[in-house]
Amino acid sequence: MLILDVLSPLLLLSILLPSYGCRAADIPEDATSEFSVRLYHQLQAAGDQDNIIFSPLSVAMALGMVELGARGASLEEIRQVVGFSHLLPGVEFSLLQNLTAALSDDDSHYVIRFANSLFLQEGVTFNPEFLHLVRKYFQADVETVDFSESAAVAEQINNWVENHTESKIRELLSAEDFTSATRLTLVNAVYFRGSWKNQFRPENTRTFSFSRDDGSEVQTLMMYQQGDFYYGEFSDGSQEAGGVYQVLEMPYEGEDMSMMIVLPRQEVPLASLEPIIKAPLLEEWANNVKRQKVEVYLPRFKVEQKIDLKSILQDLGIKHVFTSNADLSAMTDGKDLYIEKAVQKSYLEVTEEGAEGAVGSGMIALTRTLVLYPQVMADHPFFFVIRNRRTGSILFMGRVMTPEAPETTESAADE
Numbered sequence: 001m002l003i004l005d006v007l008s009p010l011l012l013l014s015i016l017l018p019s020y021g022c023r024a025a026d027i028p029e030d031a032t033s034e035f036s037v038r039l040y041h042q043l044q045a046a047g048d049q050d051n052i053i054f055s056p057l058s059v060a061m062a063l064g065m066v067e068l069g070a071r072g073a074s075l076e077e078i079r080q081v082v083g084f085s086h087l088l089p090g091v092e093f094s095l096l097q098n099l100t101a102a103l104s105d106d107d108s109h110y111v112i113r114f115a116n117s118l119f120l121q122e123g124v125t126f127n128p129e130f131l132h133l134v135r136k137y138f139q140a141d142v143e144t145v146d147f148s149e150s151a152a153v154a155e156q157i158n159n160w161v162e163n164h165t166e167s168k169i170r171e172l173l174s175a176e177d178f179t180s181a182t183r184l185t186l187v188n189a190v191y192f193r194g195s196w197k198n199q200f201r202p203e204n205t206r207t208f209s210f211s212r213d214d215g216s217e218v219q220t221l222m223m224y225q226q227g228d229f230y231y232g233e234f235s236d237g238s239q240e241a242g243g244v245y246q247v248l249e250m251p252y253e254g255e256d257m258s259m260m261i262v263l264p265r266q267e268v269p270l271a272s273l274e275p276i277i278k279a280p281l282l283e284e285w286a287n288n289v290k291r292q293k294v295e296v297y298l299p300r301f302k303v304e305q306k307i308d309l310k311s312i313l314q315d316l317g318i319k320h321v322f323t324s325n326a327d328l329s330a331m332t333d334g335k336d337l338y339i340e341k342a343v344q345k346s347y348l349e350v351t352e353e354g355a356e357g358a359v360g361s362g363m364i365a366l367t368r369t370l371v372l373y374p375q376v377m378a379d380h381p382f383f384f385v386i387r388n389r390r391t392g393s394i395l396f397m398g399r400v401m402t403p404e405a406p407e408t409t410e411s412a413a414d415e
Contacts, residue, residue: 031083031087032056032057032082032394033279033283033392034083034278034279035082035083036394036397037277037278037279038316039054041274042312042316043312044274049401049402050305050401051398051399051400051402052303052397052398052399053346053347053396053397053398054305054344054346054397055344055346055395056396056397057100057190058188058190058346059344061096061100061114061116061138062342062344063078063082063318064092064093065116065118065134065138066186066321067079067092067093068093068134068137069127069329069332070321070328071327071328071329073327074320077317077319077321079092081313081316081317081318096137099393100114102388102390102393103388103391103395109194109195109252109257110193110194110195110253110256111193111194112190112191113164113165113189113191114139114188115141115188115189115190115191116134116141116186116187116188116189117140117141117142117143117157117186117188118140118141118143118184118186119144119156119157119184119186120142120144120184121144121147121183122144124183124332125332126332127330127331129330130330130331147178147180147182148180151175153175153185154173154174154175154177157172157185157187158170158171160189161187164189164191165347166193168347169189169345169346169347172306172343172345177341181340184337186339192348192386192395194252195252196251196253197250197253197255198228198229198250199225199352200351200352201225201352202352204223204224204225205222205223205352207220207222208220208221208297208299210379210402211266211379211380212381213270213271213380218402218403220299220300220379220403220405221299221300222299222379223297223298223300223352224295224296224297225296226293226294226295226296226373227293227296228291228292228293228294229249229251229294230248230249230258230291231246231249231290231294232246232247232285233246234246234285243268244265245263245265245268245273246262246263246376247263247289248260248261248289248294248376249261250296251389255389256388256389256390257389257395258387258389259350260286260387261376261378261383262382262383262384263376263378263380263382263383264382266377266379269381270380270382270383270399270401273383274383274399277383282385282394283392286389286392292374293373295373295374295375296378297376297378298376299378299400300351300352300403300405301349301350301403302349302350302405303346303347303400303404304345304346304347304348305346307343307344307346309343309344310322310339310341321338321339322338322339322340322342324336325338326338348396348398381399381400382400383398384397
């Protein structure tokens, strides 16, 4: 059973993998970006008008822990689907180590915490080398539980997840997720909190109408600012994506992390743009946006989603580890071990708030009539990515079809 959600800085992998040492500078950028996009399209197909939020890096880390215990076809399926088949065996662990270390090793401009835990059935003997490698590469906690006490186990795991995500991820599992036959649960948690490099001023936040793709409208709190951002206008050369669309990249404090927003024209549904989203296009956007003055209207929103990864990963080609044909013999000497369940629950909140007050002075009045600079008006559905600008690794990917108000709305002003 595999459960996902993203703590401490990781050891340098040249120490961990002497045979296949991989320095941060050697990491192939976007090694798992194709996997990330394929996950997104699977989720898109499953929910027509639903918000989407998931962490591709979190999925890759959890699968990395499984891979350490896999052999044969089970191992090869994971390497193939995630995008590691072109690497020498074992190098992917150093890659994941370096990617997470690059995210975690920061001067407190933002907070990213990765936390991994392995819950084992009492009385089952696991390979000491496997436990050693899981601790070594992923700094995973290892605990034994009695899965037949399903309610107590669910409470224990949920408390662990809640503690590692500042109480944002709650009730990940229930007693019904476990049976006396459960032998293994992998839990991987990710928590991110960033402060915008260019802050929004709360007094500029107003109530706006957000037009959903089904033609309905909802009221939302719209933030506003005029600032320097990375911006570009792109076209796929046909009418598939409705012609020209906008890409806005907004860095977080420190500029290593950013949120990239992809916005179709007002009259174009996001579903028209989504089919063109591919891994090379993510790179094209990142390389071609230019820093300039932009007027930004962005709703305050939170998105959260619990995903059944088992069915999605099976559709992508990772099948063996979820069946009795699984070969997880590197975990335990027996060959009757397989993953019963794979779950990820992600949470993202976007507000004006930052570590310090807004930079600058004076209040900029809201206007939609006088446009002196490019204007990004996110008052209709958009696609987004939160990524590390140095490594290209994708921490979160998703879309906002309906902006749900964050829990903390006290600082917003109404029109």
